[in-house]
Each structure stands twice: as C-alpha cells, then as structure tokens.
Amino acid sequence: MGSQSDAVLVRRILAGQVELYQVLVERYRAEFGRYATAMLGGDADDAADALQEAFIRAYRSLASCREPERFKAWLFRIVSNQCHNTRRGRRGHLRLDTIEDPPDDSTERQLEANEIGRTIQAALDDLTPEQREAFVLKHIEGYSYADMAVLLEVGEDALKMRVHRARDELQRKLEGLR
Amino acid sequence: MRHSLIGAILVAASALSTLPGAAAAQDVRAQLLERGAPAEFADQVAAIVANAGAEQLPTEPLVSKALEGWAKRARVPQGRVLTALNQYVVRLQTGRDIAADAGFDPVPGPVVAAAAEAVGRGMTREQVSQVMGFASEPAAAATGLTVASALMAQGLDAEAAIRVVGDAYRGGRAPEEILEFPSALTGLQAQGQDMAQIARRIMQGGGLPSPTAPGMGGRGNRPGTVPGGSAEGQKKKKGTSGGQ
Amino acid sequence: MNERQGLSPEAHRFLDGEAAGDIGPEDRRAADQFEQAVQSYASGLETPDSAVDRVVMAAVRAEARGARRQSVWQWLVSPHLFSVRPALVAAAAVALIVFGRVLIDVPGVGIGDRPTGAEAQATILVRFELRAPEAQRVSIAGSFNEWSPEGVELVRNATTGLWTATVPLHPGEHEYLFVIDGSQWIPDPNAHAQVDDGFGQANSVIVVGPRGVVRS
Numbered sequence: 106m107g108s109q110s111d112a113v114l115v116r117r118i119l120a121g122q123v124e125l126y127q128v129l130v131e132r133y134r135a136e137f138g139r140y141a142t143a144m145l146g147g148d149a150d151d152a153a154d155a156l157q158e159a160f161i162r163a164y165r166s167l168a169s170c171r172e173p174e175r176f177k178a179w180l181f182r183i184v185s186n187q188c189h190n191t192r193r194g195r196r197g198h199l200r201l202d203t204i205e206d207p208p209d210d211s212t213e214r215q216l217e218a219n220e221i222g223r224t225i226q227a228a229l230d231d232l233t234p235e236q237r238e239a240f241v242l243k244h245i246e247g248y249s250y251a252d253m254a255v256l257l258e259v260g261e262d263a264l265k266m267r268v269h270r271a272r273d274e275l276q277r278k279l280e281g282l283r
Numbered sequence: 284m285r286h287s288l289i290g291a292i293l294v295a296a297s298a299l300s301t302l303p304g305a306a307a308a309q310d311v312r313a314q315l316l317e318r319g320a321p322a323e324f325a326d327q328v329a330a331i332v333a334n335a336g337a338e339q340l341p342t343e344p345l346v347s348k349a350l351e352g353w354a355k356r357a358r359v360p361q362g363r364v365l366t367a368l369n370q371y372v373v374r375l376q377t378g379r380d381i382a383a384d385a386g387f388d389p390v391p392g393p394v395v396a397a398a399a400e401a402v403g404r405g406m407t408r409e410q411v412s413q414v415m416g417f418a419s420e421p422a423a424a425a426t427g428l429t430v431a432s433a434l435m436a437q438g439l440d441a442e443a444a445i446r447v448v449g450d451a452y453r454g455g456r457a458p459e460e461i462l463e464f465p466s467a468l469t470g471l472q473a474q475g476q477d478m479a480q481i482a483r484r485i486m487q488g489g490g491l492p493s494p495t496a497p498g499m500g501g502r503g504n505r506p507g508t509v510p511g512g513s514a515e516g517q518k519k520k521k522g523t524s525g526g527q
Numbered sequence: 528m529n530e531r532q533g534l535s536p537e538a539h540r541f542l543d544g545e546a547a548g549d550i551g552p553e554d555r556r557a558a559d560q561f562e563q564a565v566q567s568y569a570s571g572l573e574t575p576d577s578a579v580d581r582v583v584m585a586a587v588r589a590e591a592r593g594a595r596r597q598s599v600w601q602w603l604v605s606p607h608l609f610s611v612r613p614a615l616v617a618a619a620a621v622a623l624i625v626f627g628r629v630l631i632d633v634p635g636v637g638i639g640d641r642p643t644g645a646e647a648q649a650t651i652l653v654r655f656e657l658r659a660p661e662a663q664r665v666s667i668a669g670s671f672n673e674w675s676p677e678g679v680e681l682v683r684n685a686t687t688g689l690w691t692a693t694v695p696l697h698p699g700e701h702e703y704l705f706v707i708d709g710s711q712w713i714p715d716p717n718a719h720a721q722v723d724d725g726f727g728q729a730n731s732v733i734v735v736g737p738r739g740v741v742r743s
C-alpha cells in the first residue's frame with residue numbers, strides 16, 4: 106500500500122474499501138502502543154484491550170471525523186478516552202507486579218534497570234491524568250510541545266507546566282532510590 | 284492441478300488479509316460450500332472475487348451474482364456462471380473508468396456498481412456519464428443510474444429516462460425521491476397513458492408525478508393498505524437502541 | 528545539590544529542548560541521568576502486538592458485512608456504521624475466525640444508533656402475489672435474500688388460489704424470481720420490469736421508494 110496519508114485512507118474506507126482500515130490500525134497501534142501501556146500501569150494486556158476498543162469505536166464513527174487530515178488527533182482523543190475508561194474500570198487492581206521479575210541469570214545492570222522501570226511506573230501512576238498524559242507524550246512518544254498542543258488542544262505553556270511537575274515527581278522518587 | 288493451485292493462491296491471499304477482497308472471497312467461498320457447491324467451483328469464484336477486490340472494484344455485486352448463479356444451477360451450468368462473473372468484472376472496470384472520468388476521486392464502490400449495472404442493461408458510456416454529471420455526490424449518482432436504467436427497462440425512451448432524472452436533481456429532489464419514478468411510470472400506464480405520451484411529457488419538462496398522488500392508478504403498497512404498513516416497519520427499526 | 532528535590536529550571540529547559548547555554552554541569556548531569564532513566568523505562572515497555580489488528584479487523588469486517596446484508600445498494604454518501612453491542616462484536620469476531628463467515632441476522636441488532644446522526648434506513652413492507660393454483664410451494668429468491676429459494680415462503684389462499692407474502696425491503700432496486708415447487712423459476716408479471724440476469728435468463732425488478740411501491 107505504500108505510505109498513503111491518513112486523509113486518503115479515510116476517504117477510501119468511507120467509500121467502501123473497508124480493508125484499508127487495517128493500514129490505519131497498524132500505523133497507530135505502533136504509534137500509540139507505548140502511550141497506552143504507560144498510561145495503563147505498564148500492563149500491555151490492558152493497553153491491548155484499550156486500543157482494540159478505541160479502534161473499533163473509531164471505525165464506527167469514522168464518518169463523523171470531519172477532517173480526515175486530522176485523523177490522528179481525532180483518533181488520539183478516542184484512544185486517550187478509552188485508556189481513561191479502562192483504567193477507571195480496573196481501579197484497585199495491583200499493577201506494580203506486572204513488570205516481570207527478571208530471570209535469575211540477569212546482570213546487576215538489568216536488576217537495576219528493572220527497579221528504575223518499576224519506580225517510574227509507580228511514579229506515573231501517582232500523577233494526575235493530565236500530567237501523566239503530557240509526560241508520556243513528551244518523553245515516551247517524543248512529541249514536541251507544538252505537536253502535543255495540537256493533539257490535546259491545550260496551550261504549550263500549560264503543557265510545559267504539567268510536564269515539569271511530572272518530572273519533579275519522578276525525580277523525587279528516583280532520588281529516593283539512590 | 285488447477286484446483287490445488289487456486290486453493291493455494293486463496294490460502295495465500297487470505298493470509299495476506301490486508302488485501303481488499305480477501306474477506307469477500309472467503310465469504311463467497313464459504314457460502315457456496317455451505318450450499319453444496321463443489322470446492323473447485325467455489326475456489327474459482329473466490330479467485331475472481333479476490334482479484335476484483337485487489338483491483339479496488341466493489342465485490343458485493345459479484346458475490347450476489349455468484350450466489351444467484353449457483354441458486355439457478357438447474358438451468359445454469361457452472362461454466363456459464365464463471366463466464367458471467369468475468370463479464371461482470373469487465374463491466375465493473377468500465378463503470379470505474381467512466382466514474383473516474385466523470386471526476387469521482389476516489390471512485391466510490393456503489394457508483395461503480397450502479398454504472399456496471401446500467402452498462403449491462405444497455406446504457407451507453409455517454410449516457411452513463413451524462414447521469415453522473417447530474418450528481419456531485421455518490422449517492423445521487425448511483426441512484427440516478429439505477430433509476431434511469433430501471434425506467435429504460437420498463438420501456439421508457441433512454442433520452443426521457445435520463446432527462447427526468449436530470450430534471451429532478453436540478454429541481455432539488457433527493458435521491459430517495461427519484462426512487463419513486465418507476466412506480467410513477469407504472470401508475471401513469473395504469474391510467475391509460477402510453478410510453479410515447481409519457482416520454483413527450485417528460486421532454487417538455489413535465490417530469491413524473493408522485494405515485495401516491497390522487498388519481499394515480501395501479502395497486503400499491505401505500506402505508507396502511509398492507510397489514511402493519513410501512514409505518515410499522517419504520518417503528519420497529521427506530522426503536523432499536525445500540526448499546527455500546 | 529538542590530534541597531528542593533526535583534529538577535532545576537535550567538534542567539527543565541534543557542529537557543524541553545530549549546537553549547542549553549546557561550546550564551551548569553551538575554544540572555546537566557541530573558538532566559542526563561533523568562533522561563536515561565526514562566528511556567530505560569520506555570525501552571522496557573511491552574506494547575500491544577498485532578493481535579490487536581486481527582481482532583479489530585475481524586470486528587470491522589463483521590460490521591461491514593452486517594451493513595451490506597441490510598442494504599445491498601449502499602447508496603448514501605457516508606456508510607451507515609451500525610452499532611453492535613461489544614459482546615456481540617467479540618462473539619462475531621470469534622465466529623468469524625472459526626467458521627469463516629458470520630451470520631449477524633439477529634433481530635434487533637443491525638440498524639440501530641447511528642453515531643453520525645443520519646436517519647435510519649427504514650424498510651418498506653412490500654407485498655408479492657402470484658396466481659399459481661396448481662403449485663404446492665411458492666417462494667421468492669432474490670437479491671434481498673441472497674437468492675436462497677428457501678428464503679421467503681408465500682402462503683396460499685385456498686379460495687382464490689393466490690399466493691402472497693409480505694417482505695420488508697429497503698428502498699432501492701431489487702431483483703428476484705418466484706420459485707415454484709423448488710424447481711421452476713418464473714418472473715413476476717407484476718414487477719416494474721424484467722431484465723437479463725447475465726446467465727441468459729430473466730430477473731424481475733422492482734424499485735422500492737421511501738413510501739412504497741406501485742405496480743401494475
């Protein structure tokens with residue numbers, strides 16, 4: 106299929122070429138996959154559920170995506186909402202143990218890395234949803250503030266504040282380790 | 284062996300399920316087998332459908348035609364069905380070309396299908412283009428072609444059939460409304476008018492009357508005359524809620 | 528080191544990708560360490576794999592097929608994406624994988640909410656009649672029931688010898704034939720027109736409008 110733009114794909118899908126939706130699914134599962142996992146306590150299964158539900162909902166309301174060129178932002182909102190719903194539905198479920206313990210023959214460095222990973226995940230889970238989302242998009246997905254502003258429809262200054270607060274929280278927890 | 288080659292192609296095609304048409308091909312194959320069709324025939328039909336899908340042609344009309352052909356097997360040999368399907372693919376390609384020339388981009392499946400049917404019923408390329416020209420939206424184009432070719436099949440002059448659709452759209456009528464034209468034509472005939480008279484009236488800009496207008500003859504399924512009526516049909520559907 | 532805990536404003540600006548000119552070595556080290564920790568976390572993240580794609584596409588195809596089944600001619604501009612309850616979608620997805628085909632002819636499911644707000648395509652009840660006093664069985668096979676001769680059975684009026692059935696049809700064109708005693712395929716003299724079926728036979732055609740059908 107080459108790399109057709111979102112807008113072209115959306116129009117063709119709406120015209121009846123339903124199979125092309127798979128291209129969009131693959132594209133954005135890859136792009137939003139880490140976001141979803143990070144937002145859901147590191148649980149890839151929860152993330153899979155959230156993404157699946159989001160993609161199916163997005164297909165159902167595809168005709169209401171008014172600007173196919175902005176498909177990514179439109180889809181992101183659905184994914185973000187779905188992560189929120191999934192998370193709310195699993196409140197109380199212990200997630201800290203979902204990052205697997207390393208096998209016995211791992212190195213010192215790996216043990217340390219896992220502990221850092223767990224700490225960061227725990228710190229993320231303690232943030233407000235807005236801070237968590239902003240941090241994940243900035244540091245895990247690598248978006249610029251400009252892109253994030255478009256995606257979330259929030260001003261860059263507000264986003265910076267959220268990210269800074271999130272970083273401070275994480276830094277405090279990381280310093281507790283050292 | 285031809286059979287296993289086709290089977291292998293199909294397995295490969297369905298594994299690469301990103302190929303458009305692969306799902307339709309699997310579907311028609313499964314339905315044919317379920318209805319007792321021999322595997323080789325089902326595979327050949329599925330291959331035609333898969334290829335059409337890969338070419339971005341609408342596959343739904345092909346699937347329907349294949350099932351029709353198999354249902355009529357007492358009088359239609361399998362070879363004839365396959366020939367007809369291949370001919371249909373050619374008509375779909377023609378329909379797509381005409382639609383692309385008429386400015387549709389991308390070309391919507393329903394427009395291609397309607398154009399293919401119209402061509403199959405004897406409309407010329409120019410006539411099909413003309414009808415497409417009345418309609419900026421796929422819905423209007425597809426319905427315009429369906430109605431024009433239905434009117435022609437009823438015996439109305441091609442020129443009049445196209446003219447009445449064009450006038451209706453120019454006059455702001457919606458696609459649903461022109462679906463009433465074949466009924467209106469029948470109604471006028473029941474009143475005693477002949478096709479020549481009706482065509483003349485159309486060419487003078489008189490259009491076709493609403494089939495439910497007073498004085499229109501013929502037996503109809505007007506709301507209320509059939510047990511339950513169409514209103515009940517509507518109620519049944521609107522009452523359905525879709526939980527998410 | 529900072530008593531404040533957290534990162535310094537310079538470190539934040541540096542991590543934001545802004546001018547690093549005035550960042551001191553300690554802050555720089557803190558920022559680098561922070562970034563490293565985060566990347567270590569990120570690379571350890573297990574992300575959803577292509578199983579997601581398969582489940583989604585199975586559901587999408589099932590919905591698209593359900594939509595087609597309701598209306599052979601999708602003649603409106605935007606597709607009507609029918610709302611199907613999630614449990615049904617999951618069940619349909621499983622059935623699709625196992626049986627290769629999904630039947631979504633569940634009453635009440637199908638035409639439901641339309642997120643786009645477009646009007647639901649209501650069906651019209653259309654009556655079919657055939658005078659065939661000698662027949663034992665009469666049914667209709669057509670484009671609206673995938674040409675299955677078992678699809679729609681007509682009922683005989685003993686006095687008049689008239690066979691009738693009432694069928695809900697979507698607005699648009701439908702091709703069909705009567706099937707007598709399971710074997711004789713005959714056209715409907717009351718149809719709008721007869722057309723070539725592509726196999727050298729004829730099909731009857733009716734075009735259903737939003738308010739019904741008038742036939743001779």
